Amino acid sequence: MTSSFDAVSNLQEAAKRNLWLHFTRMSGYEDGEVPVIVRGSGAYVFDQHGKRYLDGLSGLFVSQVGHGRQEIAEAGARQASELAYFPLWSYAHPKAIELAQRLAELAPGDLNRVFFTTSGSEAVESAWKLAKQYFKLTGQPERYKVISRDIAYHGTSMGALAVTGLADIKYPFEPMTPGGVRVPNTNFYRAPAFVSDDLEAFGRWAADEIERAILREGPKSVAAVYLEPVQNSGGCFPPPPGYFQRVREICDTYGVLLVSDEVICAFGRLGYYFGSERYGYQPDIITFAKGVTSGYAPLGGMMVSDALMEPFITGTATFLHGITFAGHPVSTAVALANLDIFEKEDLLGNVRANERAFRATLEKLVDLPIVGEVRGAGYFYGIELVKDKATRETFDDDESERLLRGFLSQALFDAGLVCRADDRGDPVIQLAPPLICGQEHFDEMERILRAVLTEAWTRL
Numbered sequence: 001m002t003s004s005f006d007a008v009s010n011l012q013e014a015a016k017r018n019l020w021l022h023f024t025r026m027s028g029y030e031d032g033e034v035p036v037i038v039r040g041s042g043a044y045v046f047d048q049h050g051k052r053y054l055d056g057l058s059g060l061f062v063s064q065v066g067h068g069r070q071e072i073a074e075a076g077a078r079q080a081s082e083l084a085y086f087p088l089w090s091y092a093h094p095k096a097i098e099l100a101q102r103l104a105e106l107a108p109g110d111l112n113r114v115f116f117t118t119s120g121s122e123a124v125e126s127a128w129k130l131a132k133q134y135f136k137l138t139g140q141p142e143r144y145k146v147i148s149r150d151i152a153y154h155g156t157s158m159g160a161l162a163v164t165g166l167a168d169i170k171y172p173f174e175p176m177t178p179g180g181v182r183v184p185n186t187n188f189y190r191a192p193a194f195v196s197d198d199l200e201a202f203g204r205w206a207a208d209e210i211e212r213a214i215l216r217e218g219p220k221s222v223a224a225v226y227l228e229p230v231q232n233s234g235g236c237f238p239p240p241p242g243y244f245q246r247v248r249e250i251c252d253t254y255g256v257l258l259v260s261d262e263v264i265c266a267f268g269r270l271g272y273y274f275g276s277e278r279y280g281y282q283p284d285i286i287t288f289a290k291g292v293t294s295g296y297a298p299l300g301g302m303m304v305s306d307a308l309m310e311p312f313i314t315g316t317a318t319f320l321h322g323i324t325f326a327g328h329p330v331s332t333a334v335a336l337a338n339l340d341i342f343e344k345e346d347l348l349g350n351v352r353a354n355e356r357a358f359r360a361t362l363e364k365l366v367d368l369p370i371v372g373e374v375r376g377a378g379y380f381y382g383i384e385l386v387k388d389k390a391t392r393e394t395f396d397d398d399e400s401e402r403l404l405r406g407f408l409s410q411a412l413f414d415a416g417l418v419c420r421a422d423d424r425g426d427p428v429i430q431l432a433p434p435l436i437c438g439q440e441h442f443d444e445m446e447r448i449l450r451a452v453l454t455e456a457w458t459r460l
């Protein structure tokens with residue numbers, strides 16, 4: 001019989017020999033253990049030794065309803081026994097229809113059509129392909145470029161990577177798919193001096209930069225602008241007041257599609273089903289994934305306006321694009337059960353009622369010398385770390401390496417908190433807990449962060 005000690009060490013050995021972790025420096029595990037998470041319940045997950053962690057990142061901005069929900073697991077199991085698989089290529093199945101109808105009811109304005117994918121990258125890429133084919137069908141074949149923001153993450157497949165604004169993760173895969181154009185993001189903490197004391201003026205400038213990019217590139221060559229409601233990468237940049245209204249105006253002026261990439265921001269992360277609803281703008285396309293199933297099965301997709309669908313519904317045209325597992329019966333059944341929980345437990349209401357308390361609890365950390373700013377919205381926050389609060393000086397590469405990769409990530413995990421120490425922009429810690437969380441979870445996060453960040457400062 002295998003003892004539990006053997007089972008643990010066998011898993012470790014196999015993990016190191018056979019498994020390739022994503023965006024992970026594998027050599028980092030030469031001397032240490034690969035963290036193996038075996039179980040989840042509510043806002044907590046447990047590793048192979050039985051140790052408990054607060055899931056302060058909802059896995060990866062995914063587990064909105066929390067872990068261990070029997071009713072979602074059962075909905076998936078029921079669907080697998082009834083019809084485990086059939087494609088959406090020329091056929092439909094009831095759960096995909098039902099979910100499409102439900103999403104159309106929840107989405108803003110006339111976003112009535114759902115094209116399912118299995119992931120966020122595929123959703124982002126599908127939106128680009130749709131924009132390109134739509135413009136070819138409507139007599140504007142030269143429109144192919146896409147504008148997105150500095151440091152924004154929109155996925156890793158080659159098309160989505162060209163929309164992504166993070167040079168370091170693109171460089172190994174150059175040359176990129178042509179057409180990606182960058183504009184400034186809405187990081188007010190690091191705004192240019194001429195707008196650094198006026199949030200609205202900063203927002204107007206950042207939006208106008210999109211117009212300048214369109215004019216520079218040639219207005220007839222630009223197909224779409226991709227924006228997250230709150231930009232994740234770089235540490236949660238909310239939009240300044242009026243920003244999205246100005247962007248909408250610019251897109252209308254130049255006939256450019258506005259894609260709201262809500263892979264993180266949809267399904268309650270900001271207290272609404274869609275982030276565009278919170279900020280009062282109407283996108284032409286919404287891309288989503290992650291929270292639509294709370295991770296109980298993979299699913300993504302894009303929601304498209306009636307106008308964009310028109311050339312595909314009235315003539316002989318076909319959108320020449322498809323993915324075998326997109327809109328999978330089990331995933332769509334799971335998504336419906338997930339949305340039932342949203343309704344039954346009023347999770348949007350929970351986020352709206354508690355978001356101020358979440359912010360206030362995290363803002364207590366501002367008394368630490370290493371905490372530059374706490375920013376975000378809903379249940380989605382970034383804490384920017386700085387070397388000097390007065391000058392907002394950030395860490396050099398060597399300090400970042402020692403602090404974030406060498407200490408913080410591991411120390412936070414060891415202290416029982418799953419979150420993310422990220423230095424793809426300036427160094428930040430990101431938090432996005434399950435939407436079921438309340439004050440006791442906020443306090444637990446603050447307590448762990450305070451202890452670990454205090455220790456980090458002494459190591460600089």
Ligand SMILES: Cc1ncc(COP(=O)(O)O)c(C=O)c1O
Pocket residue numbers: 119120121122124153154155156228232261262263264289290300
């Ligand atoms: C805004 C945004 N778009 C796209 C993606 C890519 O999603 P996926 O990892 O499911 O391909 C992500 C992933 O984090 C994201 O945050």
